[in-house]
Amino acid sequence: MASAGNAAGALGRQAGGGRRRRTGGPHRAAPDRDYLHRPSYCDAAFALEQISKGKATGRKAPLWLRAKFQRLLFKLGCYIQKNCGKFLVVGLLIFGAFAVGLKAANLETNVEELWVEVGGRVSRELNYTRQKIGEEAMFNPQLMIQTPKEEGANVLTTEALLQHLDSALQASRVHVYMYNRQWKLEHLCYKSGELITETGYMDQIIEYLYPCLIITPLDCFWEGAKLQSGTAYLL
Incomplete structure (x- = not known):
């Protein structure tokens, strides 16, 4: 991971002509404070580039892995944005399928089924009691x-x-x-x-x-x- 002070200093020196975030207008916005002080979290590829140039110090392996994930997530976000309608329809279909499945869901409230070990001593005692009392006695144990x-x-x-x-x-x-x-x-x-x-x-x-x-x-x-x-x- 890049040192925050060294990477921030390198980024600060390049703030005039380096990377700046755009707001969509013709003018460039000021660099984000998190981007200046924590470049490895905002742009791991830039921090890795500064380490390779000798302008910052840090571990390259974690930054390389983080840069890969950031690049993949960025591409995924761009793809979802371009096909937002398709993802919305598919998401609603999946949500609807889960909602239909809720009708068949069975909420277990029997403590015996939730906590008593199958074939254990308590289970054998309950079965013995039911056999002696009879199933028609409507025996419902409270545990x-x-x-x-x-x-x-x-x-x-x-x-x-x-x-x-x-x-x-x-x-x-x-x-x-x-x-x-x-x-x-x-x-x-x-x-x-x-x-x-x-x-x-x-x-x-x-x-x-x-x-x-x-x-x-x-x-x-x-x-x-x-x-x-x-x-x-x-x-």
Whole structure:
């Protein structure tokens, strides 16, 4: 790359009779300031020429490569300008083809498809649960993905499991108000119990006896019971 001071000095000495940018009129415009101070970025071929003449110092290989790219881009720009109508029509056709393809685009919102490894342990557990519950039960798992703070770190440490417990508690305590009533997790979750056939007040009592089905590594520890928000369950 040409030295900015040397190349700028060489360009400044030739400013009177050297290259100047035209504005389209009969008079020549003053040299651009960037063209004077950073000639290798504006015109790499000119900077390379000054180095070859010994009027500037710098590396020739990067300037030669940059000059080639600048020459190719300049020719491409001139060709596009001469055939602007054709490029406009072709560009609109390509844009229209992509726009038509948007109709067939499928936005994936299922966390299981996005994050769960195919054939992994979580995938096998979900398939096992579906087989035992039955596909007709409309089972739709809600997943909570926990990643380590550092790449490659273990998520089965005491600190990570406590963080998992806190995050799961916060997620299970979410309340949503819709259709003029308040909804909680226990209103929507699957409960691994028998079908309730009672009516009235007994129906509500029996429903609260069964906990939500929550599968978590905390099931191996006493802290896993904290995820159930009820006061009395039929175990």
